[in-house]
Amino acid sequence: xxxxxxxxxxxxxxxxxxxxxxxxxxxxxxxxxxxxxxxxxxxxxxxxxxxxxxxxxxxxxxxxxxxxxxxxxxxxxxxxxxxxxxxxxxxxxxxxxxxxxxxxxxxxxxxxxxxxxxxxxxxxxxxxxxxxxxxxxxxxxxxxxxxxxxxxxxxxxxxxxxxxxxxxxxxxxxxxxxxxxxxxxxxxxxxxxxxxxxxxxxxxxxxxxxxxxxxxxxxxxxxxxxxxxxxxxxxxxxxxxxxxxxxxxxxxxxxxxxxxxxxxxxxxxxxxxxxxxxxxxxxxxxxxxxxxxxxxxxxxxxxxxxxxxxxxxxxxxxxxxxxxxxxxxxxxxxxxxxxxxxxxxxxxxxxxxxxxxxxxxxxxxxxxxxxxxxxxxxxxxxxxxxxxxxxxxxxxxxxxxxxxxxxxxxxxxxxxxxxxxxxxxxxxxxxxxxxxxxxxxxxxxxxxxxxxxxxxxxxxxxxxxxxxxxxxxxxxxxxxxxxxxxxxxxxxxxxxxxxxxxxxxxxxxxxxxxxxxxxxxxxxxxxxxxxxxxxxxxxxxxxxxxxxxxxxxxxxxxxxxxxxxxxxxxxxxxxxxxxxxxxxxxxxxxxxxxxxxxxxxxxxxxxxxxxxxxxxxxxxxxxxxxxxxxxxxxxxxxxxxxxxxxxxxxxxxxxxxxxxxxxxxxxxxxxxxxxxxxxxxxxxxxxxxxx
Amino acid sequence: xxxxxxxxxxxxxxxxxxxxxxxxxxxxxxxxxxxxxxxxxxxxxxxxxxxxxxxxxxxxxxxxxxxxxxxxxxxxxxxxxxxxxxxxxxxxxxxxxxxxxxxxxxxxxxxxxxxxxxxxxxxxxxxxxxxxxxxxxxxxxxxxxxxxxxxxxxxxxxxxxxxxxxxxxxxxxxxxxxxxxxxxxx
Numbered sequence: 001x002x003x004x005x006x007x008x009x010x011x012x013x014x015x016x017x018x019x020x021x022x023x024x025x026x027x028x029x030x031x032x033x034x035x036x037x038x039x040x041x042x043x044x045x046x047x048x049x050x051x052x053x054x055x056x057x058x059x060x061x062x063x064x065x066x067x068x069x070x071x072x073x074x075x076x077x078x079x080x081x082x083x084x085x086x087x088x089x090x091x092x093x094x095x096x097x098x099x100x101x102x103x104x105x106x107x108x109x110x111x112x113x114x115x116x117x118x119x120x121x122x123x124x125x126x127x128x129x130x131x132x133x134x135x136x137x138x139x140x141x142x143x144x145x146x147x148x149x150x151x152x153x154x155x156x157x158x159x160x161x162x163x164x165x166x167x168x169x170x171x172x173x174x175x176x177x178x179x180x181x182x183x184x185x186x187x188x189x190x191x192x193x194x195x196x197x198x199x200x201x202x203x204x205x206x207x208x209x210x211x212x213x214x215x216x217x218x219x220x221x222x223x224x225x226x227x228x229x230x231x232x233x234x235x236x237x238x239x240x241x242x243x244x245x246x247x248x249x250x251x252x253x254x255x256x257x258x259x260x261x262x263x264x265x266x267x268x269x270x271x272x273x274x275x276x277x278x279x280x281x282x283x284x285x286x287x288x289x290x291x292x293x294x295x296x297x298x299x300x301x302x303x304x305x306x307x308x309x310x311x312x313x314x315x316x317x318x319x320x321x322x323x324x325x326x327x328x329x330x331x332x333x334x335x336x337x338x339x340x341x342x343x344x345x346x347x348x349x350x351x352x353x354x355x356x357x358x359x360x361x362x363x364x365x366x367x368x369x370x371x372x373x374x375x376x377x378x379x380x381x382x383x384x385x386x387x388x389x390x391x392x393x394x395x396x397x398x399x400x401x402x403x404x405x406x407x408x409x410x411x412x413x414x415x416x417x418x419x420x421x422x423x424x425x426x427x428x429x430x431x432x433x434x435x436x437x438x439x440x441x442x443x444x445x446x447x448x449x450x451x452x453x454x455x456x457x458x459x460x461x462x463x464x465x466x467x468x469x470x471x472x473x474x475x476x477x478x479x480x481x482x483x484x485x486x487x488x489x490x491x492x493x494x495x496x497x498x499x500x501x502x503x504x505x506x507x508x509x510x511x512x513x514x515x516x517x518x519x520x521x522x523x524x525x526x527x528x529x530x531x532x533x534x535x536x537x538x539x540x541x542x543x544x545x546x547x548x549x550x551x552x553x554x555x556x557x558x559x560x561x562x563x564x565x566x567x568x569x570x571x572x573x574x575x576x577x578x579x580x581x582x583x584x585x586x587x588x589x590x591x592x593x594x595x596x597x598x599x600x601x602x603x604x605x606x607x608x609x610x611x612x613x614x615x616x617x618x619x620x621x622x623x624x625x626x627x628x629x630x631x632x633x634x635x636x637x638x639x640x641x642x643x644x645x646x647x648x649x650x651x652x653x654x655x656x657x658x659x660x661x662x663x664x665x666x667x668x669x670x671x672x673x674x675x676x677x678x679x680x681x682x683x684x685x686x687x688x689x690x691x
Numbered sequence: 692x693x694x695x696x697x698x699x700x701x702x703x704x705x706x707x708x709x710x711x712x713x714x715x716x717x718x719x720x721x722x723x724x725x726x727x728x729x730x731x732x733x734x735x736x737x738x739x740x741x742x743x744x745x746x747x748x749x750x751x752x753x754x755x756x757x758x759x760x761x762x763x764x765x766x767x768x769x770x771x772x773x774x775x776x777x778x779x780x781x782x783x784x785x786x787x788x789x790x791x792x793x794x795x796x797x798x799x800x801x802x803x804x805x806x807x808x809x810x811x812x813x814x815x816x817x818x819x820x821x822x823x824x825x826x827x828x829x830x831x832x833x834x835x836x837x838x839x840x841x842x843x844x845x846x847x848x849x850x851x852x853x854x855x856x857x858x859x860x861x862x863x864x865x866x867x868x869x870x871x872x873x874x875x876x877x
Contacts, residue, residue, distance in 0.1 A: 149823050164824040177815045180808045181822060218873070221807050221843035222826035291873075293844045294804050489723050492730065499732060 006030055082118075089114050092132050099155055100136070100147055110139040116174055126166060129156055134167040141178035146189040148226060150254055183211050183225035183232075190229055193252045199240055207236035209281070217270045218291035219263070227255045231263035239277050266292040701861055703797045703854065705760060706767040710790040712754040712775060716783055721750060724781050739774060746770030750778075757793075764792055764854055794850060797857045801845035801865075803872040810841060810871040830867075832860055839864045845872075 004014045004023070011027030016036065023033035043051045090111055097107040113135040117123055123131050133152045140147040149167065153160040171178050191204040210232040214220060220228055230253035237244040246257055253260075267273055270289050272280065289295075493500065536542035543562065718737045722730035729738040737750045744766050749757045756774060761767035772787060779785045807828045811820040818841075820828035827840040827848075837851035837860035847864065851857045 161824060164821055168819050168821060168824075172816050172819065175816055177812075180811065180820065218804075218843070220822075222822060224823055226823075291804055291843050293842075297844055485724055492723065496732065 004032065006032060085118065086111075086115065089118075089128065089132060092129070093136065096132065096136055096152075096155065100151065102136070102139070102145065102147075106136075106139045106143055106145065109143070110135045113138055113170070113174065113176075117170060120173055122170060122173055130158065130163060130166045131170070133158070133163055134170045137163070137167050138170060138174075138176060138178060141181070142176065144179070144182075144185060146185045148186070148254075150226070181225045183215070183220060183228045184208050186225060186229045187211065187233065190226075190233055190252055194233065194237070194244055194248065196237070196240075196242060199242075203233070203236045203240050203242070206239055206281070207232040210235055213270075213272050213284075214267060217267075217272070217289040218294075219266055219270075219289075221291060222293065223263075224255060224259075226253050227259045227263055229253060230255055230260050231267060234260065234264070235267075269295070699799060699801070699861075699865075701797050701799045701849070701858065703762055703795060703857070705794070705796040706762065706764055706792060707757065707759045707794040707796075708761075708764075708767045708771060708790060708792045709755065709757045710771050710775070711788055712756065712778065712783065712785040713788055714784050714786070715754055716750060716752055716778065718750070718752050721778070721781060725777070739777070741770050741773050741777075744770035744773065746774070748774040750774075764795070767792060792853055794852065795854055795857050797849045797851075797854075797861075799847050799849065799861055801847065801868060801872075803869075804843060804845045805841055805868050806871045806873050807841065807843050810867065813871065814867055830864060832863060835859060837863075841868065 005012050006014060006025035006027060008030045009025060009028035011025055013026040014023055014032060015026055016023045016033075018036070018038055018040070021034065021036040021038065022031060023036060024031050042054045044054050046052050093107055093110050093114065097110065110132075114132065117131060117135065133156055137147070137149055137152055139145075149160055149163055153163050156163070170176075187207045188204050191200055191207065196203045207229070211220075211228055214228055214232065230249050233253070234244060234246065234249050246260055250257055250260065269292065271287065272285055275283065275285075536545055540562065543564070547561075718730065718735075721737050721739070722728050725737075725739055727740045731738060735751065739748045739750060740746075741748065745760050745762075746758050746767065747760045748771070749759075756771070758767055758771045758774060761770050768790060771790060775785050775787045807820050810830075811818045811828050814830060817832070818828050818830045825840075827842045830839040830841060831837075832839070835851075835856050837849060837856045839860055840848045840850075841864070845868075847861070847868070849857045849860045849864075851860055
């Protein structure tokens, strides 16, 4: 405090007494201040006799929000939102961390990461669960704990790649270089799970040696470390006379069987696999292998080369076959002169059909709705001596692609077989050639396109379509004519009939509701549920049945409610109430559509309701105002939910909290008078859909 | 395409481009009249495959069209124009505007294998390698936009908005890969 000067005598000797709250000048005795405001902590006696300090806690992180005099009551405790976020995050981190059995130091580090992420605005647009998981995983990586991203995703039930993305972004933004995963880290953890008993350490050591060997053989780059561990553990276990099956290892290590087998095969290819167990423990081979993907690549190259050579040979043989086929064609045609005229007519149309089938991808020949096409094909088939069934789409496609080696060989054999069998290949060759043949004049257009296509750079961006270089005639082939359109329409309708039906129903429903005047946009309505009126002889029964129909709130102790001995006056009111509630009843939103179920008795076990419905039954969405009104015995209708079992209610909200929270929270109507409620039938619907 | 560093070939495998016809399109008409179209109702679009240039076009009802599958920028443009032309023939008043190449994907094979872990360490923070997620290390170039995925076998895929960037990216990444190369026995 700067020395004060007495205004009357100018002396700077001022005595400030905190206890009495006075400031007195020592020179002239003037009292300068009376009742000084002190900044000591004061205590006040509270109601129960204890004393509490006067004042509010202002957080050091509350950043600019100094509660002014008037607004101190608005924020409640006065905590800033940032502090709340951090507190929530800390809670989640601790929960997750304890599930993963991480120590407190790691959790603190994770919290620090989270704070950094928060300050860099990395939590924007991301689920906070994901960010927290990413922070935790970052800590795992930097500390080197044997936790996998898979573990985290298991806990959170989130796709591991989504988590991975978040993690990568976090690591990049925070400039944290997470060291690469060493498979050796996971071995002790998996060994523990595989229960090797006393020899745990030995097996783990052997497995580690194996993994190190694998690393030197370049088996670990680009692979999941858990796969390597699994393979190593399997071998180590066998080496120490434990018979762990592949399945056990798979369940622990979380890779699939084929991966394990692949790793084992790769290891088999390395020279180390030739050593005996003792040798392996003693000796370390110097040479390192190439990575198995590289050797695989080389193998593939070789195979390709072989294929190319084979193909060449096949082509030679093909030419021969073509000659044969031509001869056979000529002969056949000369044998059946009548067919030619008919053949020509049929072939033309069959061309189109074939093209249709082959090129339009949404058709199945078996579903061909158009009778004409089928008839034609049948006629063609008959003439060619084959069943219609044989001319399936697959067969046609196969025929198109029939220039594979195997089929060539088959044909070759067939050729040598005999004349009657040559019908097969002949047909195939004819049909196979059709789409590409020049019967449609395609070859000319194709050569035109290939020959004369000009390049046109810098097309005018004014929006005009520059047509140079585009061959119109070829494009016209892409368009169907009327008959084809009909065929395709029929096919498409057939395939999408379900969807179209749904659409039509929807429209009808909407139209109906529009007439009734209750149609509301955007929300698809579920079927309305009619429920039997509650007939109860005692108040208890009435309560029980009503509770079944209503959605359950977490704020009510139902056991106590059941035991309430309600006056008879109230119960007829309820009984009257409940019939009125039925029409309103459980109109479920489109989201939770359930078949209408008979109200369950209180003793129906939850399990019989089936898994899917349990969350809806035990965790009830309408937490806010729902059955508080019941408690206060206001005749307020509540949009009814699924039949609930009062007995199990108390466990419900605890377990299925999240599920319930996710459902729509429906706002309750303010107090409605009994008259209104009894008077209008539609009340419940409105109540349910007001959000 | 271009070869950088002597004998390396960069092969462009995919070029993705978009353009817009300035008029709305009736997907049902296209689906029923077009020859080579698949109507994907779930995604709200129609897929049309062009044979000549091997371009697959996804057509939305707003008039936006995305063409994928071409092997060069020019081809992509030509394929796109063919799509527009065929739509025109179907009766829509189609104009070809705002053609833009979105993505070029190219592959390149290095003659040596790469040690991914060293590569990641040397090039942090541009490089990230997460074996649990993807077998390749991803290297992002920031001054011009390009992403390079490096596999342990030494093959790399480069994704960039145009071919120039692809070449630039390959050339930039080559010395980094060379540093971390693995000497092979064979």
